[in-house]
Structures are given as structure tokens and as C-alpha cells.
Amino acid sequence: MIALFFKKRKRVDFIFLNEIKETSKSVIPIAILVVILNFFVGVESRLLINFFLGCAGVILGLGVFLTGVEISISQIGTMMGEFLARFDKIIKVIIFGVFIGFTISIAEPDLLILANEVSGAIGMKSQLIVMIISLGVGIMISLGLYRIFKDIRLSNMIFVVYGIVFVLMIFTDEVGHAIAFDASGATTGAMTTPFIIALGLGVASLKGDKSEDDSFGLVGLASTGPILAGLIMNLFSKVGEITILEEASHSLLMSGLINSTFAILPIALVFYIMNFLYFKIEKDELKSITLGLIYTYLGLLLFLTSVEGGFMDFARVLGEGLASSKFLPLIGFVLGLLVVLAEPAVSVLAEQVEDVTGGSIPRKNILTALSIGVAFAVMLAIFRIRIEGFALWMLVVPGFLISLILSRRVDQIFVGIAFDSGGVASGPMTATFILGFCQGVAGNIAGGFGVISFVAMMPVLTIMIMGNLYKGAK
Amino acid sequence: MQLLRIILPRGKGSKFMNILKDHGATSIGCFYGEGSAPSQILNTLAIDKTKKEIVTALIEEETVRKVIDRVSEKLKAVNSAVAFSTSLEGENNMDYVCLYVIVDRHQGQKAIHIAQEHGARGATVIHGRGSGEEIKSRVFLSMNIEPEKDLVIMLIKKDLVEKIQKEIYEQMDLESQGKGIIYSLPVNHVAGLVEQNN
Numbered sequence: 001m002i003a004l005f006f007k008k009r010k011r012v013d014f015i016f017l018n019e020i021k022e023t024s025k026s027v028i029p030i031a032i033l034v035v036i037l038n039f040f041v042g043v044e045s046r047l048l049i050n051f052f053l054g055c056a057g058v059i060l061g062l063g064v065f066l067t068g069v070e071i072s073i074s075q076i077g078t079m080m081g082e083f084l085a086r087f088d089k090i091i092k093v094i095i096f097g098v099f100i101g102f103t104i105s106i107a108e109p110d111l112l113i114l115a116n117e118v119s120g121a122i123g124m125k126s127q128l129i130v131m132i133i134s135l136g137v138g139i140m141i142s143l144g145l146y147r148i149f150k151d152i153r154l155s156n157m158i159f160v161v162y163g164i165v166f167v168l169m170i171f172t173d174e175v176g177h178a179i180a181f182d183a184s185g186a187t188t189g190a191m192t193t194p195f196i197i198a199l200g201l202g203v204a205s206l207k208g209d210k211s212e213d214d215s216f217g218l219v220g221l222a223s224t225g226p227i228l229a230g231l232i233m234n235l236f237s238k239v240g241e242i243t244i245l246e247e248a249s250h251s252l253l254m255s256g257l258i259n260s261t262f263a264i265l266p267i268a269l270v271f272y273i274m275n276f277l278y279f280k281i282e283k284d285e286l287k288s289i290t291l292g293l294i295y296t297y298l299g300l301l302l303f304l305t306s307v308e309g310g311f312m313d314f315a316r317v318l319g320e321g322l323a324s325s326k327f328l329p330l331i332g333f334v335l336g337l338l339v340v341l342a343e344p345a346v347s348v349l350a351e352q353v354e355d356v357t358g359g360s361i362p363r364k365n366i367l368t369a370l371s372i373g374v375a376f377a378v379m380l381a382i383f384r385i386r387i388e389g390f391a392l393w394m395l396v397v398p399g400f401l402i403s404l405i406l407s408r409r410v411d412q413i414f415v416g417i418a419f420d421s422g423g424v425a426s427g428p429m430t431a432t433f434i435l436g437f438c439q440g441v442a443g444n445i446a447g448g449f450g451v452i453s454f455v456a457m458m459p460v461l462t463i464m465i466m467g468n469l470y471k472g473a474k
Numbered sequence: 475m476q477l478l479r480i481i482l483p484r485g486k487g488s489k490f491m492n493i494l495k496d497h498g499a500t501s502i503g504c505f506y507g508e509g510s511a512p513s514q515i516l517n518t519l520a521i522d523k524t525k526k527e528i529v530t531a532l533i534e535e536e537t538v539r540k541v542i543d544r545v546s547e548k549l550k551a552v553n554s555a556v557a558f559s560t561s562l563e564g565e566n567n568m569d570y571v572c573l574y575v576i577v578d579r580h581q582g583q584k585a586i587h588i589a590q591e592h593g594a595r596g597a598t599v600i601h602g603r604g605s606g607e608e609i610k611s612r613v614f615l616s617m618n619i620e621p622e623k624d625l626v627i628m629l630i631k632k633d634l635v636e637k638i639q640k641e642i643y644e645q646m647d648l649e650s651q652g653k654g655i656i657y658s659l660p661v662n663h664v665a666g667l668v669e670q671n672n
Contacts, residue, residue, distance in 0.1 A: 071521070071523075205603075205622060282584070284584075285583075291519060291521075355506060358505050358506055359504065359527070
């Protein structure tokens, strides 16, 4: 018999053990922080127990989810990317891009919730809002793919897109800005982001030498779709009030079930149909992808249920309890530092970056930059709640402007990673823990508006700064 | 001069690169691969792939033994790692050879399965891209499309290699043009392996 990669000691293979080890590293610090904070707040024990159960669920769910994503969603995305790279006409690429972008975001449950909230403000039916925003995602994905084919520099394209966003922001009001950026956060969910990353990687991987530069950036572009769509809708609508819907009456498990089912269904369906018609992959591989989809689904279900059940209310109570604390901005900073590490898409992006660059941009660096970015974002969001007249654009516009200027200087791969990380940082953990915390601090639900846009903006800036440091080190 | 290769779990590469540097190795490089171990349960559940790092370096004949000993000490702690070297000039007299299979992307796993059926154990896959006379590299919309490849590395005992090589060659139809190639290199020193028996 032949060389074995194990040592002599018989190893018991615990399934998912490594992944769970990894995810506990990112969840346990949050739990420790919460225990410390709890001394000052004294959250009732029911919520505390829920929180710890939630932590356990997140560790397990995230571990299984990430394993599943790696062998299913990422593979499917790459396969579709490679498939459309072989189209003979660019128009086919564009149509496919619109189709796939539209399909994956129209089913996003967060988007429907948001649309219901703002349909009064915009004066349109919520279904129509969902359609328009999804179309925005589809068009931007198409443009992103077109860019890769036509060798347009990412920084140039981002420059133009954000230029348009800024111009539109002048003509729209604060409510419009909040809707637009929140819509962008809502479309880049835990499932769509890894898929879009993989799609971009699939197309770029066929480019040979230049593939590294073009590997990232598709998520960043896709997340500008809802911003543009939201601002344009706001431009043509009468001003109304945002109605905050009462929590839906489903049980937790039910809402987790709905969320994860709708997140995975479109991608899975499109894959099986395309596999039947075009890919026709080997049986072994099909089995592995199918199993991967099941892991992804179960992991996501456990993750979302745990996050919603354990974190949302708890974070709000924590925020209320600490609202008058002197150290609140600092607490927000530490919270941001830790919470983003448990964000599913963040691990996926960091891993993909490490893979594509062969380790020269290690995952640790990406995670550090993201952590610092989100930490500042949460701190600034708390300042915004406390200071009267601190409008959204006062931070978002200069932040993006500096990023855009830096994007002219850094290597193109950092431009892609930076704008992608804006999309990945604003996932379910942010939407529950951070948002809940800020709502608690503000004392009302509307006070949480804008947090998402900060979380989407700051990591872009920190990654750009990191890219600049890399350039200096060369 | 010897060509040393160490296959490690992800994240350990930099440490070993430093050890090699201390021993005067040159041309030290590191890249990523994917390991695959023959575990029935993990295989059935499709989670049998582990991430690996492959460190390569050129090292003097005299120091290689010392380095391998030093490395294998560390390997014991690391678990599921392997180191081996090939002499670039002169004789190689180990019982093992290093088998390389280069095939189209997604086909690497099939080659591993065939090898494992015939007695091979661990294998590492590296993703790369290829070019060749038979492989048409198409240019489409200013995009040069190069075919993606899987490079499979396996350490195999000398008396098994011929059979495995033949099986892969036949079952994967490597005879037809542009399908892939298979070759083996002799190996001089090995560390981190278990003595295998038939």
C-alpha cells in the first residue's frame, strides 16, 4: 500500500470539525464581550440564555454553511462564469447577466421586507419595487461581466458609477438615500454574495495572466444596482412616510425556513436546469454539489434562526441599556470589530482572495481591514444617532470619494476586493446584531437607518488603505 | 542539488519556508493545492477535501538529510503532511516515485479515484492553466481563453507505479490528443509518510 498523508495515529474524522473550530474563533469573542457588557446592563436571563443558544447555533450553522458553500455555491458560480465566458456574442453575456442577477435577488426575502416598508414612501406597489431593484442588480452584473470581457479598468467603471450615484444624491432627500443604501445591503445576502463572487472568478479565471486583477469587483458593482434603482425611484416619486412594519407573526423557525429556502432555491433551480441542458457534469461531482447544497441550506437555516432568535432582541436590549453610557462609541467600536468576523460572506471573500492570490494577500489581512472598517462604521453610526443634523451623505460621500481617489493608485485587485467587501460586510449579522444595537441606542426603530450604509462604506476605505500599504511595501 | 517539496496543511507554509531559509535553501516558493484523503465516510459526504500548501525549494546535497530530519520532527506535530526530495543530478534510490498527472479541470479527482482503487493513498491537486499545440487557445472579445488544468501529485511506491500509470492512461483515454499527460519523477528522501504494505 501507498504513502499515507496521515501520521500513524489513527485519526477519527469528526465531520466539519475544522470548520467549527474556525467559526468558534470568530463567535466566542463576541460571547465574551457580551458577558462583560452584561455586568453593566443586567439583561434578563431569558434573553441571555437565548443569546448563548444563538451563539452555539451560529458556530455550528456557519461551519456547515461555509463547508456547503465551498463545494456547491462556489462551484456552481464558477461553472456558470466559465460557461458564459464561452458565449460567442457579447449580447448573450449581457442577457445572461441580467437574467441571473434578477433571478437571485428577486427571491431575496430581505428585499421584500424592505420594499413593504418603503412602498408608502415611494408610492409604488412593493412587488414593483422589488422588480425594479432586482433589475438594477441584473443590469449592474451585466455591466460587470461586460467590463471583464472588454478589459475596462475596474477603477474607471466604479468612478463613473459612483459619479452617477453622487449626482443622483444631490436631487434626492435623506429618506431616499437611506432607502437606496439599505436596499443595497438587503440584496447582498449570505447566499447571493458567494455566488456572485464565484461567478466573477469563473469568468476571470479563463483570462490567463490577467485573471487576478479581474477576479473581484462583481459584488461591488452588483450592490450599486439597488442604490441607483432606489435613487431613481425616489426621484420620480412623491414623498411619503416610511412605515415600519411590525414583526411578522411567523415563528422564528418559520421565518428562518422561508428565508433560507428562498435564498437557495433560485440558484439551485437554475443550476439543475443548466446542468441538464449544458454542463452535464460527472455523477460524482453532481453528488458532491447536491450534498453541498443540502449543507448550505441546513447551515443557513440554523444560522439565520440562531441569529434572529438569539441576537436581534438581545442586541436591542443591550443598546437600550448602554444608551446613556459614556463609553458607548467605544463599545460600538469593539462590537463592530468582532461581529463582522461572524458574517458568512466575509469568510468566503477572504478565502477566495487568499486562493486567487496564492496567499500573497492572506485572509488574515482582509479580515483585519474589514474588522477595523466596520468598527469605525458602528462608532460613527452611534455618533450620528447622538449628534443632531449629522446627515448620511456627510460621511458616505467623502468616504467614497477618498476610496475612489485611492482606487486610482492601488493595484486593481484591491479595487475589486475593496468594493466587494462593502457588499459582504453588510450581511445578516450586521442586519441583526449591529442594527438591533443601534436601534436600541436610538430608542426607536427608525434610528437604525443608515447604519447599513456606513457598514457598506467603511470597509471599502480600509481595504483601499491596505492596498496602498501593499504598494508602499513593494 | 536537490529539489525538496513539502506538502502541508494551509497556513503552515511560512513557518517551513523560514526553516528552509535558515538551512541555506534557495528558490523557495509556496503555492496552494487541495489534498484528498481516502476516507470512506468523508468521501461519501463529499467533504473529503482539505486545503494544502506546497513548499518547494532547492537545497544542497549535504544539508538535505539534516533538513529532512528537522522538518520531519515538525511534521510529526503538524499531522497529515509530507516532505520529499528529488536529486537533480545523480542517483535517486528510494522506494517511492512521485507521480504527476496533468488533465483538464475537474478530471483530477477521477485520476485520484483510479489511483486509489489500485493502492495509492493521499493525493494533492493543484489548479493551473495550460497551453499546447493541440489545445487551441481561443481569443474571444479581447479575452484570451486558456484551458484550466488539474495537476495531481501522488507519492507512490515503485512497484505499484507502473500499474497505476497504465490504469490512468487507459481509463482516462490519455492516448488521444490534448487529453492530458502522466509522468513520474524518482524521489530521494521522504518524511512524514507511514510505511505502507500491500
